[in-house]
Amino acid sequence: MKTKDLILNIAAQEFSKVGYDALSMNNLVKKLEINKATIYYHFKDKKSLYNEVIKNEIIRGNNNIKKIFDKKKDPITLFRDYFKAIVLTIKENPYLVALALREKANFGVNVDESFIPYIEEEIKYLQEIINNLTLKEKYKNMDIYAIHCLIYGTIESFYAIKMCNLPFANDNELKLNADKTLDYIVDFISNIILDAMYEK
Numbered sequence: 001m002k003t004k005d006l007i008l009n010i011a012a013q014e015f016s017k018v019g020y021d022a023l024s025m026n027n028l029v030k031k032l033e034i035n036k037a038t039i040y041y042h043f044k045d046k047k048s049l050y051n052e053v054i055k056n057e058i059i060r061g062n063n064n065i066k067k068i069f070d071k072k073k074d075p076i077t078l079f080r081d082y083f084k085a086i087v088l089t090i091k092e093n094p095y096l097v098a099l100a101l102r103e104k105a106n107f108g109v110n111v112d113e114s115f116i117p118y119i120e121e122e123i124k125y126l127q128e129i130i131n132n133l134t135l136k137e138k139y140k141n142m143d144i145y146a147i148h149c150l151i152y153g154t155i156e157s158f159y160a161i162k163m164c165n166l167p168f169a170n171d172n173e174l175k176l177n178a179d180k181t182l183d184y185i186v187d188f189i190s191n192i193i194l195d196a197m198y199e200k
Contacts (some may be wrong), residue, residue: 004042012053016098020110058118061089065125075132083190087182097156139197154189
């Protein structure tokens with residue numbers, strides 16, 4: 001793994017555990033077992049490192065979503081594959097959910113407007129999928145950002161609860177099992193939304 005990629009990988013883990021403000025660059029250097037100058041060779045400061053971590057994860061997600069359009073699919077399959085692409089991104093980086101939830105809880109205080117094109121790209125893919133579904137009349141003008149938040153909020157919240165050590169619920173098959181939890185949520189949330197919005 002290249003040094004820059006290693007820094008981004010370990011930084012993503014550490015930011016997800018303690019958040020932006022609490023992460024000490026000195027502690028990060030110890031985790032990486034490199035000198036601080038190496039980090040600053042690749043990244044101007046902690047803020048630019050953090051923003052690169054977030055941007056990389058959004059781009060990774062967008063790339064996974066792009067791939068579902070490679071083959072011609074019916075709208076329902078495409079919609080379900082959209083969820084699978086989100087879940088694949090989380091499987092590729094299990095620290096992503098904690099990272100995303102921390103930033104959302106802070107109302108995006110540590111990111112800037114340079115992220116907007118990447119978020120808008122992901123929204124564009126979702127809009128394209130929704131446009132091809134035959135929606136019930138009352139959902140035809142639903143705000144695409146509301147749908148986006150419903151999807152991501154449900155996936156992230158459920159995943160966080162199931163990965164928590166506290167004894168929430170009683171489904172031991174899913175408890176602390178990332179793959180089973182993520183596969184379950186694909187079926188659950190896609191079925192809920194389709195049952196609610198799709199005109200059969």
